[in-house]
Amino acid sequence: MFRLVCQRGALGLFNHQNISSIVVATTTRCFTTTISNSNGASLIKGPPYNILFFGTDNVSIHTLKALNENKKNKGDLVNELQVVCPKSDKKEEVETYSMNEGLAIHYPHPDTGMKQFQVPLTETNKTEFDLAIVVSFGYFIPKSVLSKFKYGGINMHPSLLPRHRGAAPMYHTILENDDTTGISVIELHPQRFDAGNILMQVKDNQYRKDKLYLQVLNELAELGSKSIMETLREFPKLSSEAKPQGEQGKTLAPKVNRQMSKIDCTNSTRKDLWILYRAFSDNISLHCMIYNKKYKTNKRIKVRGMITPYQIDPLLEFADTENQSIYQSLESDLQSYQTRFPQSELSPGTYFLETDKSKSYHNIMWLKCKDGWVGVTKIFEEGKKNPVKASEFLFGKNIISINDPSTPIPYTQIIT
Template sequence: MIKSLAGSSRILRGATTCLLTTTTTTTQALRWSIRYYCNNTTTTTALPPYRILFFGTDDVSIHTLTKLHENNMLKTGMITPTSSSSLSTPQTTRVVEEIAVVCPNNSSELVYQYARDNKIPMYHPDDEKGMKNFQVPLSPSNQPFDLAVVVSFGYFIPKAVLASFRYGGLNMHPSLLPRHRGAAPIYHTLLKGDKETGISVIRLDANRFDVGDILQQRRIALDPLTMYTPLRHELATTGAGMVLSTLTDFPEAAKNAWPQGEDGATKAPKVNKLQSRIDWAAHDITTIWRLFRAFGDNIGIHTTIYSKKYKAWKRLRFTQMVPPPHTLEDSILEDQYVRLQLVIRSGRLNMDSVKPGSYFLNSGVMWVRCANDGWVGFTSVHEEAKKKEVTAAEFLFGKGVVSPGSAAADTIATLPETQHVV
């Protein structure tokens, strides 16, 4: 066995020396260690496999947990290369020696269900204090954990907890940090109209969320028609592969990590349903399209409309929207926008009296006036207290705004001032 020089006094001041050592244990015949000696400070980062405590909750976290668990279950020591891996060569090392999970005590969450179904040891933050007094457990073999891996966990990992891990922790964040630091980076990527996004695998910082050094980062171009749910899935699966590849060569990744800096840093706090409400007088077509991309396939974008039957204002959620012209290649207008322009140019609408929120039906599209003299089109809606969504034409027929006969003839029903959404 090569003698370890970890305790040697022959450490060069003001210089960096890398010494390669090996150690043997009863459970592992050979394990390489790379030790970096810098100004009398020793940081030892062993090559994999690692004992990992995973922190996560939801449908973003589950992809990383699944990959880590499948890697842990490998018996041959060979990892099948995947399309999401960022390595240029096939992975040949089992990177997960042991794994356990920390997640909220909520059986409806995917991480909880996966850990339960696969009999992975599971621990929970305190319902009231969160991670404040959390005691890091030992691994299934009663050994200290090497690394904390955190993905969409929702709780800050305190310094005392992080200090329990031999090599600290890493986090997968679905944005190009330092842009969109916070709990909802994917929402804010779409709300800001970003043309690209990405994945950042970073070191956990003991004092702040999402500011740690970057271990690996990948850029992803955004299609202007991309919606939240498929984007979240793409980032979650890609990020899971990047976590695994980072762990595969963690000592090198840690050595070459770079600071985020503050240039271009933005915040991405949690979102709520109030942000998905359309303000027709303030929101233009670009803003409403960004709202639809961010919220349209989950919490939905909405307005309110007066119900004569219930004598009350009801929430109206728009479930399908006509993409704006600027989202189409070569500025080619969709057929619906061609028809809209024909209506406007025909003079059949008194544009001077059309206020933001006024709407009409043409060729199955409900057109609503918005800010900056714009129009946005919707083809299906869901009214509060109704069982299912309906087409825009069916909704307006039911409100008596237009008759089936006139709609079939593609005529325009110009609304009086009182008929508008707010």
Template sequence: MWTTGIMGAFQKVFSHFQRGFMQTMRRTGSDGMQPRPYSLKSSSGPPWRLLFFGSDHFAVESLKLLTASRSCSERIVESLEVVTLSGDVPVKMFAQENHLPIHSWPPKIVKGQFDVGVVVSFGCLIHESLIKKFPYGILNVHPSLLPRWRGPAPIFHTILHGDTVTGVTIIQIHPNRFDVGPILNQELHLIPDNCTADELGEALAAKGAYLLIDTLKSLSERLVQKLEQSNAGARYAPKINTSLSWIVWEEQTCDQIDCLYRALSSRIPLRTTWMGKTIKLLDFVGKCHISLSDELRKPVPGSVTYQKESNILAVCCKDGWVGFKAVLLKKRLTATDFYNGYLHQTLQRKMPYQTAEVLFVSRKEGTASHQKRENSVW
């Protein structure tokens, strides 16, 4: 009985010690060292301890301005660290060049380590548990006038759909869905004529960076006055892919093809088919005024003619003709080369003008499902 009593008491003491030891280990880490203490800000304004999430060139513009703001007279940012994706992405390269601390994704941080997060063109959905570690939440710089063009490719869809006005929106991110959080700041941007997606991206990246700094200057007030987004006017901007680049000559107008070229061509060339083969259309010159030698002959969409005076291939679409100075068929060919090597030989066969061999043929595969998704509302 005595032995049993002593052993029982010892087990109770050991169990109590073990629980205390394990709690200490959980608090301090496996090496027994106390973690760095972090405290909440004593004030509700800048300078901010900021963690930046980004990847591409669009994001670098905001990161540049945040980096510079650490040493400006207003001191918007006290400390700046970066979360980025693997590989030599532009944000990572900028952070390395400017000696900014870099975290891999997902970051291992503790509550109170940072005041606010900023996400610019990052592409990963941030979990609610991470958002809660930032007392002032996480902001997002989005290149559209939300709720229009929510999604990963707003700049491309802005140009693709012929918008004349766009802008930049600063929102507080939502934990479960992209681009639906409350609006803290917003600024309009008029789109110049013939603007490409690349040109618009550069302009909005710069405008977004300055709008972000403006938001951080009065963040506490803006959080109080934030505006919840409405679904009225919401449009989704899915990622671009090659299915968008196929021209449907029967359905697309000259203006629509022009928008398509300005939206995609720096990344994906426009496509059609010629005698069953894919042909890429290069060096778009816009709408053409064509005079056919046979005035009685009515061209059909996809009809191709060579304009010797201007050295272009003119193609008939829904409401007129559009021109290209070069194509890619096995190799790059000028309009003259394509005419001499392919088109002229076909025309010499004296087939009816509407036969498939003298047409660029539309390929509609995948366009219906893409259009359905594009028109969806988030």
């Protein structure tokens, strides 16, 4: 069986199955949502293609550069390339690059977005573009726009769909502590975000659970770029073999916010804080409040460096080996501290800086959480220009260490 779609105007292809014919009427085009006939001959021609690229940011830019380099040099995959991107005062990466490269740029309407977007024609022969390629664009592309492309549109999504559908898949990959990740190249769905048939999925074999967000982003963006180029190379074949996503295993990945990146020592384990550090420390920041005696007020500090906690995840055993002696030495001295000061309550949020240089854990800010301690190595203080080592941040602030033989850590030495 196959499904006929009737539509005035242009031909659009979204879901593909084998057929033997295509019907075109005078005023209304009727076509099946497939790409090959009964003999296997492709109704979608092979590359090069005329491409309209939709993108915005540091994820999109990898694919745009690859497309443009192919057009300028080989030309075996890309014949013509134009760009659609949001217009902004700060000039996102896709817009800046496109201007510098002399690529034709088109903008969504600031109020209506893509709803009334007028799809341009190719510059060379004033015909429809073959394909829309979408990477981290931010706007939903409606059926009225998709129908203007000869072969519809494809999207690179940085997760293994249907896991992490939504605007922030890479954040949620880390926040959900996934053991693996990758990218999906899918057909654009005419009604829903991230729900199209799968053309290609590639696992990220370099992914490790000690990598921070921007490292993961760059890896997946580059992997996605290569996968888009491979999809173009094999597009007729991949389109004929496209598979529905299904709903089994589906999770959602909505946008994140700054409140999610606040340290809560009382309710967070070492593993929790490490996950938050990976997700937020190199972008919107992992932060907490600390009392500033000079200004007699709480000030925000951002954690920019952390030692991988010991024994929190089997996939971090390589990091455990490096840090095992540090944590074992710390735990031993903490027991001695509790023996000297049995009444001293080291509640979650307590911190100290070890100044004894003979200790392997010296010059690190140790922060107490629900099930132990995490080591902070670099801090950015609100109002300052640059991040500094934790030892520099705490220097001269009368911070008590656990090896001070006469003074326990005061209950006021705590972050919130």
